[in-house]
Amino acid sequence: MSSQAKQAESAPNSDSQQGQRFVYQDDELIEKPFDWGQLKRLFSYMKPYRKQLLPIIIIMMLVGAITKLTVPLLIRVAIDDAIIPKKTNLLVLIVGIMLSVYIVQWLANTFRIKYTNMIGQRVIYDLRHDLFSHIQKLSFRFFDTRPAGSVLVRVTNYVNSLQDLFTNGVVNLLIDVVQLVGIIVILLTFNFKLGASIIVTVPIMFIVSTKLRTKIRRAWQDLTMKQSRLNAHLNECIQGIRVTQGYTQEKENISFFTKMNMTNRLSWNRASLLNQSFGPLIEITGAIGYCILFWLGAHLIQTEEISVGLLVAFATYIGYFWEPITRLGQMYSQLLIAMASAERIFEFIDEKPTVAEIEGAKDLPQVQGNVKFKDLVFEYEPGRPALNGINLDVTAGQSIALVGHTGSGKSTIMNLLCRFYDPNQGHIEIDGQNIKEVSIQSLRSQIGVVLQDTFIFSGTIRDNIRFGRLDATDEEIEEVAKAVHAHDFISQLPLGYETEVQERGNVLSMGQRQLISFARALLANPRVLILDEATASIDTDTELKIQEALKILLAGRTSFIVAHRLSTIRNADKIVVLDHGRMMEIGNHDELMREQKIYYGLIQAQYKFLQDAV
Numbered sequence: 001m002s003s004q005a006k007q008a009e010s011a012p013n014s015d016s017q018q019g020q021r022f023v024y025q026d027d028e029l030i031e032k033p034f035d036w037g038q039l040k041r042l043f044s045y046m047k048p049y050r051k052q053l054l055p056i057i058i059i060m061m062l063v064g065a066i067t068k069l070t071v072p073l074l075i076r077v078a079i080d081d082a083i084i085p086k087k088t089n090l091l092v093l094i095v096g097i098m099l100s101v102y103i104v105q106w107l108a109n110t111f112r113i114k115y116t117n118m119i120g121q122r123v124i125y126d127l128r129h130d131l132f133s134h135i136q137k138l139s140f141r142f143f144d145t146r147p148a149g150s151v152l153v154r155v156t157n158y159v160n161s162l163q164d165l166f167t168n169g170v171v172n173l174l175i176d177v178v179q180l181v182g183i184i185v186i187l188l189t190f191n192f193k194l195g196a197s198i199i200v201t202v203p204i205m206f207i208v209s210t211k212l213r214t215k216i217r218r219a220w221q222d223l224t225m226k227q228s229r230l231n232a233h234l235n236e237c238i239q240g241i242r243v244t245q246g247y248t249q250e251k252e253n254i255s256f257f258t259k260m261n262m263t264n265r266l267s268w269n270r271a272s273l274l275n276q277s278f279g280p281l282i283e284i285t286g287a288i289g290y291c292i293l294f295w296l297g298a299h300l301i302q303t304e305e306i307s308v309g310l311l312v313a314f315a316t317y318i319g320y321f322w323e324p325i326t327r328l329g330q331m332y333s334q335l336l337i338a339m340a341s342a343e344r345i346f347e348f349i350d351e352k353p354t355v356a357e358i359e360g361a362k363d364l365p366q367v368q369g370n371v372k373f374k375d376l377v378f379e380y381e382p383g384r385p386a387l388n389g390i391n392l393d394v395t396a397g398q399s400i401a402l403v404g405h406t407g408s409g410k411s412t413i414m415n416l417l418c419r420f421y422d423p424n425q426g427h428i429e430i431d432g433q434n435i436k437e438v439s440i441q442s443l444r445s446q447i448g449v450v451l452q453d454t455f456i457f458s459g460t461i462r463d464n465i466r467f468g469r470l471d472a473t474d475e476e477i478e479e480v481a482k483a484v485h486a487h488d489f490i491s492q493l494p495l496g497y498e499t500e501v502q503e504r505g506n507v508l509s510m511g512q513r514q515l516i517s518f519a520r521a522l523l524a525n526p527r528v529l530i531l532d533e534a535t536a537s538i539d540t541d542t543e544l545k546i547q548e549a550l551k552i553l554l555a556g557r558t559s560f561i562v563a564h565r566l567s568t569i570r571n572a573d574k575i576v577v578l579d580h581g582r583m584m585e586i587g588n589h590d591e592l593m594r595e596q597k598i599y600y601g602l603i604q605a606q607y608k609f610l611q612d613a614v
């Protein structure tokens with residue numbers, strides 16, 4: 001393990017006094033060897049722009065490099081043929097040519113930068129688009145095993161880290177190679193002895209630059225990891241601020257944050273110091289080159305093997321040397337980082353959704369709402385069935401209350417009905433059609449889902465309701481809001497339906513959020529509705545409104561409700577009692593109460609709880 005990796009490991013990514021809180025996982029340091037296959041795949045993203053932009057960029061790049069190499073030659077002619085023999089007219093002409101060369105070089109560089117930026121930005125846009133669209137299609141199983149942070153970091157940081165490669169890296173690489181080869185050829189052609197003795201410094205320069213760059217790269221990577229840990233901690237603290245303040249844990253949070261902040265600062269210092277040492281070190285190596293040049297050059301001038309103009313031209317070329325060499329060293333590190341980022345991005349793009357459509361899947365026709373669960377067995381993890389032998393026949397329009405202890409499998413049944421997961425055995429039919437055989441879009445678009453933790457998106461209240469059906473008119477939105485008794489509280493908000501709500505709807509109460517989610521579902525008007533009833537206690541007035549809204553929402557639909565309220569359970573046509581993934585009882589309230597088994601026990605417990613609470 002590298003010393004950086006050890007260092008990263010020993011940094012406080014958990015605090016012993018805090019037990020297992022605040023443990024953040026790092027991405028490993030990027031130390032992999034170069035992968036040509038990955039590079040080829042990455043560059044295939046440039047293909048669409050190959051014909052339009054690439055030729056212009058290459059021409060501009062060549063013009064830029066050639067004009068740059070011409071300048072020292074003009075200097076040589078100016079000194080030897082105009083300044084020393086005092087030919088003013090010739091000098092003016094050469095200066096004029098030099099000026100034109102600089103203008104051409106400036107134009108070529110400006111256009112090159114413009115077009116490389118254009119291509120780079122388009123490639124990054126395409127890559128990010130591909131990645132995001134693919135992630136949208138991935139199944140729940142994928143997200144079960146990955147923290148949100150690892151997905152976010154790919155779409156943002158890793159894609160960003162490729163930006164430099166596409167906007168500067170590739171073209172700079174070409175320019176540097178052309179420039180370096182050009183200089184070497186010119187130096188050797190004009191005076192082999194002097195040229196060869198200077199070129200000796202090239203490998204020294206290359207080794208120094210590459211070695212130091214590797215150290216610098218690791219230091220920056222280490223810093224990036226510390227920063228992402230800091231971000232993760234910050235995110236967690238902000239999300240959990242209510243709990244933190246409720247349990248007065250602010251001091252602990254601050255002390256942990258201070259430690260992280262400090263390691264972040266130290267890492268930054270280290271990376272920055274290393275970075276700053278780069279310039280002087282390169283200059284020292286460069287100075288060796290100049291010493292050789294002037295020492296040998298002076299001797300060659302004395303023996304009249306070279307002119308003063310050539311010596312000055314050589315000195316200028318040496319000045320040009322260091323730039324491409326240092327950049328090539330840097331480029332290698334940049335490429336390694338880019339490859340590692342690309343690998344992580346492609347790893348996600350290659351991920352196949354575990355819930356896939358069969359070849360030629362047809363659309364599910366307009367649903368009536370008859371649902372059948374047949375011998376369903378399902379495991380999230382091998383060997384631990386979450387559902388076992390579920391058989392259930394539901395006629396269109398019936399409401400089914402799913403009850404049972406926590407972890408008994410209620411939500412899992414819903415997950416399978418929406419095909420968020422596929423069962424290990426058995427199948428589900430809607431109107432006699434196996435849901436595995438129809439297109440996922442046509443299935444999910446006909447099932448409405450209202451979750452307990454209502455997700456409110458950032459935007460207006462109107463937009464949030466419209467999420468149920470994007471082409472709904474403003475009138476339709478207000479109509480459904482009225483139907484579920486949400487209209488009154490919305491109208492009382494300062495901007496009514498245009499009130500902006502933040503992500504997760506922090507400005508709305510639990511009850512209000514639920515009513516909005518009911519309105520959203522009613523607008524979608526699905527024949528099959530899944531409802532995970534909220535457990536949060538709300539005031540009696542809102543409770544009554546929710547009961548009323550529920551009646552309207554459920555009317556005429558096949559509904560599956562993970563029910564917590566006694567009133568909802570009582571009103572259901574069928575109650576299914578689950579225990580450890582098995583269906584233990586089925587019937588209506590009166591039937592199950594008469595049986596005096598699990599359901600009876602659950603209801604008794606609830607009554608007792610309510611009485612104790614009073």
Ligand SMILES: Nc1ncnc2c1ncn2[C@@H]1O[C@H](COP(=O)(O)OP(=O)(O)OP(=O)(O)O)[C@@H](O)[C@H]1O
Pocket residue numbers: 144380381386404405406407408409410411412413
């Ligand atoms: N994504 C998952 N990965 C692994 N196991 C899971 C996952 N989701 C649920 N489980 C497990 O499957 C079993 C059934 O969970 P499920 O969420 O269906 O229960 P539930 O009856 O809805 O519980 P609750 O009333 O607490 O919401 C539980 O043992 C749970 O630990």
